[in-house]
Each structure stands twice: as structure tokens, then as C-alpha cells.
Amino acid sequence: MTDMTFTRIQCDSCPIRHRAVCARCDDDELALLEAIKYYRSFEPGQTIVWSGDQMDFLGSVVEGIATLNQTMEDGRTQMVGLLLPSDFVGRPGRGTAAYDTVAATKLTMCCFRRAPFEELMVRTPHIAQRLLEMTLDELDAAREWMLLLGRKTAREKIASLLVIIARRNSTGTKATPTDGAHFDLPLTREATADYLGLTLETVSRQISALKRDGVIVLEGKRGITVPDFHRLIEETGDDTDGGVLV
Amino acid sequence: MTDMTFTRIQCDSCPIRHRAVCARCDDDELALLEAIKYYRSFEPGQTIVWSGDQMDFLGSVVEGIATLNQTMEDGRTQMVGLLLPSDFVGRPGRGTAAYDTVAATKLTMCCFRRAPFEELMVRTPHIAQRLLEMTLDELDAAREWMLLLGRKTAREKIASLLVIIARRNSTGTKATPTDGAHFDLPLTREATADYLGLTLETVSRQISALKRDGVIVLEGKRGITVPDFHRLIEETGDDTDGGVLV
DNA sequence: GCCGTCCGTTGATTTCGATCAAGGTTACGA
DNA sequence: TCGTAACCTTGATCGAAATCAACGGACGGC
Structure with missing residues (x-):
């Protein structure tokens, strides 16, 4: 099975297409996304990005679970994000990771190279609109999480x-x-x-x-x-x- | 002083223009925003919107402080948002408030009527892009807050x-x-x-x-x-x- | 098979913040 | 001026979760 075939096979079931950035993309735009897209796999416990590292991609979880973690100097750790399939990872406009990103299980991610993705975002307004919706959902989830942490x-x-x-x-x-x-x-x-x-x-x-x-x-x-x-x-x-x- | 004058005077120093949605608007777009914009004042302790209520505007804090609060059935309360001048309030695309919004001090808000604002957003891509940036900043703040609540x-x-x-x-x-x-x-x-x-x-x-x-x-x-x-x-x-x- | 590591459970004790309770201060209106 | 209500402080005690500690089972490598 060639890489290309693998990519296409994944794509049919790739949540990106259905729930994330390409939800309203037309065929041309999808083709552009295909061109800058690649898959990465990780083992449980593996750290994908360390806080403060350069992060030259954005992407979505295809399969498995990733977590965002914040650690204090003395080792106290708080999870601040739980990423399930179809969730988006990374922040457009900032190349530096703010949190440790860790694979909690066997994990497959669908990644877009940062520079071309951001270019595409400028040319394709509904990508920013879709990302805004997703980010607002995440903010709501974070706020429910805050109630849990503070009062439950x-x-x-x-x-x-x-x-x-x-x-x-x-x-x-x-x-x-x-x-x-x-x-x-x-x-x-x-x-x-x-x-x-x-x-x-x-x-x-x-x-x-x-x-x-x-x-x-x-x-x-x-x-x-x-x-x-x-x-x-x-x-x-x-x-x-x-x-x-x- | 007429309402109109009042609006214009406020606008010169209005954070909306400088740090929020209109950061990159041209004069025509600014004029459109002016047309759907109005100011509201609140007294300390006053609830602006109750969770679950219809919310027919979006806006920014001009002066004073507002808070977003979540309350459990038995009365336990957690603040989930602290809104200082220039912060944006409300969620484009959803007319129902998810949290109680309360004035913590004397408060002035600059509001945009929802329907025309959302129309403008569709026609003016960089507004969505700017709101995405702001929402991502809020998400970062929420995540730092989560570390505080969970581990400090x-x-x-x-x-x-x-x-x-x-x-x-x-x-x-x-x-x-x-x-x-x-x-x-x-x-x-x-x-x-x-x-x-x-x-x-x-x-x-x-x-x-x-x-x-x-x-x-x-x-x-x-x-x-x-x-x-x-x-x-x-x-x-x-x-x-x-x-x-x- | 045996050993070591990782993960999870359970018990004993401590501790930090919650709860219960009593006053103190400030602002404001009668 | 006094009275009252809102806000803040401090003390005594309690309790939920943290900490310290021991142990058990599953898995993988040798």
C-alpha cells in the first residue's frame, strides 16, 4: 500500500472532512488541503510537543486520545485539554506551543503544515469562521471544566x-x-x-x-x-x- | 449632548475601535458598525443577562468590569469569565446566554445588535479572523485559570x-x-x-x-x-x- | 518460570480550606 | 445623629482530600 493510497483511504473516514475545518470546503479547497496534509502516529505516553517548542503544524485527532497538560515548576500537573477524535490541535497565528501535548493512547493525527494552512485560511474565509465556532465550543467546555475544578x-x-x-x-x-x-x-x-x-x-x-x-x-x-x-x-x-x- | 454626539465622543476612546472587532476595519465597515452600535450602562451587582436568556446583542466592555458566572442547583457559584475593558461579550451564532453576566462595578458596554452584526461578519472575513484571535486568547486565559483552580x-x-x-x-x-x-x-x-x-x-x-x-x-x-x-x-x-x- | 515495572487499590494519618460563629468597619439614608 | 445593611475580619472547629505507606495483579523481557 503506497503512502498516497493510505492517505486517501484515511481521508474517506477522516473526521477533518466531516466535522472540522473542511466542513464547508468545495472540491478545489479540499484538494489544496490534501496537498498539505500528512498523518503521524504516536504511542501511549509519547509527548507530541513540549510547551515552548516550535510547532510547525496544526491538525486534528483522527484516532485515539491526546491531552494538553500544564506543569508547574515543582511538578504539579493540570490537564487543560482532552482531545478526542475530530478535535483540532494548535493555534493559527502562533508557532509556539503553550502546553505539553501528550498521546494518552495509541494516536493518529492528521496534520497540516502551518504556513500553507495559514495562507489558505486567509484566502478561505469560512475556514476561520469554522475554527471560530470550534474554538468557542472549546471555550465553553473549558468553562464547564472550571466549574468542575473550582466547586465540585x-x-x-x-x-x-x-x-x-x-x-x-x-x-x-x-x-x-x-x-x-x-x-x-x-x-x-x-x-x-x-x-x-x-x-x-x-x-x-x-x-x-x-x-x-x-x-x-x-x-x-x-x-x-x-x-x-x-x-x-x-x-x-x-x-x-x-x-x-x- | 445628543445621543449621537455621545456615541461619537465615546468612539474616539472606544476600545472597540482599537483592540476589538474593528481593529482592521476600513471606514465603510466602521460606519456600518456605528450604525448598529449603542451603549448601555449598568450598576454594580446588576445582572445583565441570565443564563438561558435570549441575548440579542454582542458587545465589548468599555468601562468597568463584568463577570461570567455559573451556578449549580444548590447555589455553589464559580466565576468562569472576568471581562475587563476591551473584552468581547457574547457568542456569534448563538442567541442564548450560557452564563449569568453580571456587572461587578459600574459598567458601560458597547453593544451591537446581533442580526446585523452576524450579517456583517459573513461579508467581512477579517472580523471572524479577529474574533478567532480574541477567542483563542480567552481560551488560553481559561486554561491558565484551570491550572489555578485545580492545583494552586x-x-x-x-x-x-x-x-x-x-x-x-x-x-x-x-x-x-x-x-x-x-x-x-x-x-x-x-x-x-x-x-x-x-x-x-x-x-x-x-x-x-x-x-x-x-x-x-x-x-x-x-x-x-x-x-x-x-x-x-x-x-x-x-x-x-x-x-x-x- | 521468574523478576521487575507499571498500574491500581486500600489503610492510617495529616492538613488545608470549609464551615460555624462572632464582631468590626464603612457608607448611607432616615 | 443614629440605625442599619453591606462588606470584611478573625477565631474555633470540622471534614474532605492529600499524603505517606503497604500491597496486589498484569504484563513483558529474559
């Missing part, structure tokens, strides 16, 4: 994370999964702790507590089944009257 | 907030104020607590502690002088090697 209890934090993962896993954005939903927690206890602003011991204890109380069922270390999804949502502390907003 | 101690949180306020107060973005910098904390202890994910008692205690340790000097309840700015920065827990990034 450890138990509510865990429940909230499970709901977020379950929702992104089920088809359709923001869909409420059916009862009995099953999914894998894609993060280690430590990464989960960094997401939630907790220690890994507290994460472990609270997951055990939710299991003990029958809110979730564990299969192995990572597999999770939710017998009653509404019950889990109640544990998050969020408004239960459904996500009308966002 | 109460003392570090207070110090970080003081640095943020002092920097925005001094001329030039991200400038490091001179030693002896003096400014007013524009938030009540309660609003400060909602910003930092603390209780108002803890805020009060930590401010007293920083005063006791000579890091800051208080003048009245809100006035603050920083004798040694570098000393304050050390208290934030952030990298001391200066904001090379952002």
Missing part, C-alpha cells in the same frame, strides 16, 4: 468525567447514552487525577465508592458499565433538566 | 489574581508593573472567592497573610500596593522566567 466534590468530579466520556463515545454529540452503556475509560488513574485536579488515590477511592454504591460496574481496570445513566447524571451535581444549552 | 494553594491563587489585575491595569498587555504598583481590587471578597474557587473567609485570611508577610500593603479594603512585584510573582507558583509565551 471528588465524587461529582468523577461522575462528571464519566458522563463526558460516555457522551462523546455514543453517536451524536451530547446524546444521552442508553442505560447499560459500556465504555472504556481511556485514561490512567494518574491522567484522570490530572484532569480532575485530584490525586490518583482519591480517584481510585471515588471510583471504588461509585462501584460500591451500584452507580457503575467495573470490568477489569478500565471497562465501565452504567446500569442507570440518569443515576450517574444525578451524581454530577449538574442541572438534571437536560443540556438545553451548549 | 489558596495563597498562590490570591497572588495569581493580584498579578493578573495588576498586569491588566498597567499599560501594555502582559507588562510587568513597576515596583510600588498601586491598584484597586475591583471585586468584593465574595466575587474574588467565586473567581478562585474558595470561600470568602479564606480569601480574607490569605489577603491578611500576604499583608502580614509584607508582600502587599493594603489601603482601605480594596486598595493594594505591591512594594516588590517580583516577590509577588514568586508567590504565584508560576514559572518565574517571565511570560515568554502567550
Whole structure:
């Protein structure tokens, strides 16, 4: 299989085409994007970019999960971004990474070389408009995350994370999964702790507590089944009257 | 003074023109913006928009301070946005507010009616590009805030907030104020607590502690002088090697 | 098979910030 | 001038999560 064929095969299912920058591109523009596009793979735990490094590409997650992390001098770490398939990575107009970008699982990214992408963006207004929409969505997610970090209890934090993962896993954005939903927690206890602003011991204890109380069922270390999804949502502390907003 | 005159006078010093959406507008476009623009004033404590309400305008803060707040069912509140003069409010493409927007001080906003503004945005690509830049800046700020909420101690949180306020107060973005910098904390202890994910008692205690340790000097309840700015920065827990990034 | 490493769990104890409670100060209106 | 309400401070105590510590299971290499 040649590189070219590989690229085309990926492209058919590439979320870029469907949910990200090219959502409204015509064929000519898509051809230009194809020309500056390439794929990269990473292993779990591998750091893609270090904070402060030059970052000569932008891109989207095709498969797997990446995280953005901020670390203080003394080692305290806070995750500030969780990138699932179709999420965009990198900031147009700035070539320097502000955060460590780390592969949490086996990861495939679809990258665009920075300079030609930014050129294309200037010539193609709806790319900036689409990126604006995506960035506003990310800002909303960040603000919900801030409520979680600042005001929720450890138990509510865990429940909230499970709901977020379950929702992104089920088809359709923001869909409420059916009862009995099953999914894998894609993060280690430590990464989960960094997401939630907790220690890994507290994460472990609270997951055990939710299991003990029958809110979730564990299969192995990572597999999770939710017998009653509404019950889990109640544990998050969020408004239960459904996500009308966002 | 007629309304029209008032508008024009404000416009000369209106941050909209200089730092927000019209940064690169030509005269025709500016004239269009003028036509759909109006000013609104609010008193401290007044809620501008409630979460879930219809929001038929977008705009910028001209003078004073507004906050975005998220509240849980049981009353726990987290501030998720602090809007200083020149900051943009509202989300193009969504007419429903996601957060409570509250005036923290006497406040003047410059508003654009939603429908014509969004029309103008479609016709004028660099407005979307400018808004994208601003939104990315806000996202960066939100992520720094997440580190603060998730991993910093109460003392570090207070110090970080003081640095943020002092920097925005001094001329030039991200400038490091001179030693002896003096400014007013524009938030009540309660609003400060909602910003930092603390209780108002803890805020009060930590401010007293920083005063006791000579890091800051208080003048009245809100006035603050920083004798040694570098000393304050050390208290934030952030990298001391200066904001090379952002 | 055995060893070492990584990941996760659980227990004992400590600690930081929350909570409960009491006053103090300032501003403003009657 | 006094009274009151909003805002702030400080003290005593409590509790949730951090920290310190030990252990167990899964996996991979030798």
C-alpha cells in the first residue's frame, strides 16, 4: 500500500472532512488541503510537543486520545485539554506551543503544515469562521471544566468525567447514552487525577465508592458499565433538566 | 449632548475601535458598525443577562468590569469569565446566554445588535479572523485559570489574581508593573472567592497573610500596593522566567 | 518460570480550606 | 445623629482530600 493510497483511504473516514475545518470546503479547497496534509502516529505516553517548542503544524485527532497538560515548576500537573477524535490541535497565528501535548493512547493525527494552512485560511474565509465556532465550543467546555475544578466534590468530579466520556463515545454529540452503556475509560488513574485536579488515590477511592454504591460496574481496570445513566447524571451535581444549552 | 454626539465622543476612546472587532476595519465597515452600535450602562451587582436568556446583542466592555458566572442547583457559584475593558461579550451564532453576566462595578458596554452584526461578519472575513484571535486568547486565559483552580494553594491563587489585575491595569498587555504598583481590587471578597474557587473567609485570611508577610500593603479594603512585584510573582507558583509565551 | 515495572487499590494519618460563629468597619439614608 | 445593611475580619472547629505507606495483579523481557 503506497503512502498516497493510505492517505486517501484515511481521508474517506477522516473526521477533518466531516466535522472540522473542511466542513464547508468545495472540491478545489479540499484538494489544496490534501496537498498539505500528512498523518503521524504516536504511542501511549509519547509527548507530541513540549510547551515552548516550535510547532510547525496544526491538525486534528483522527484516532485515539491526546491531552494538553500544564506543569508547574515543582511538578504539579493540570490537564487543560482532552482531545478526542475530530478535535483540532494548535493555534493559527502562533508557532509556539503553550502546553505539553501528550498521546494518552495509541494516536493518529492528521496534520497540516502551518504556513500553507495559514495562507489558505486567509484566502478561505469560512475556514476561520469554522475554527471560530470550534474554538468557542472549546471555550465553553473549558468553562464547564472550571466549574468542575473550582466547586465540585471528588465524587461529582468523577461522575462528571464519566458522563463526558460516555457522551462523546455514543453517536451524536451530547446524546444521552442508553442505560447499560459500556465504555472504556481511556485514561490512567494518574491522567484522570490530572484532569480532575485530584490525586490518583482519591480517584481510585471515588471510583471504588461509585462501584460500591451500584452507580457503575467495573470490568477489569478500565471497562465501565452504567446500569442507570440518569443515576450517574444525578451524581454530577449538574442541572438534571437536560443540556438545553451548549 | 445628543445621543449621537455621545456615541461619537465615546468612539474616539472606544476600545472597540482599537483592540476589538474593528481593529482592521476600513471606514465603510466602521460606519456600518456605528450604525448598529449603542451603549448601555449598568450598576454594580446588576445582572445583565441570565443564563438561558435570549441575548440579542454582542458587545465589548468599555468601562468597568463584568463577570461570567455559573451556578449549580444548590447555589455553589464559580466565576468562569472576568471581562475587563476591551473584552468581547457574547457568542456569534448563538442567541442564548450560557452564563449569568453580571456587572461587578459600574459598567458601560458597547453593544451591537446581533442580526446585523452576524450579517456583517459573513461579508467581512477579517472580523471572524479577529474574533478567532480574541477567542483563542480567552481560551488560553481559561486554561491558565484551570491550572489555578485545580492545583494552586489558596495563597498562590490570591497572588495569581493580584498579578493578573495588576498586569491588566498597567499599560501594555502582559507588562510587568513597576515596583510600588498601586491598584484597586475591583471585586468584593465574595466575587474574588467565586473567581478562585474558595470561600470568602479564606480569601480574607490569605489577603491578611500576604499583608502580614509584607508582600502587599493594603489601603482601605480594596486598595493594594505591591512594594516588590517580583516577590509577588514568586508567590504565584508560576514559572518565574517571565511570560515568554502567550 | 521468574523478576521487575507499571498500574491500581486500600489503610492510617495529616492538613488545608470549609464551615460555624462572632464582631468590626464603612457608607448611607432616615 | 443614629440605625442599619453591606462588606470584611478573625477565631474555633470540622471534614474532605492529600499524603505517606503497604500491597496486589498484569504484563513483558529474559
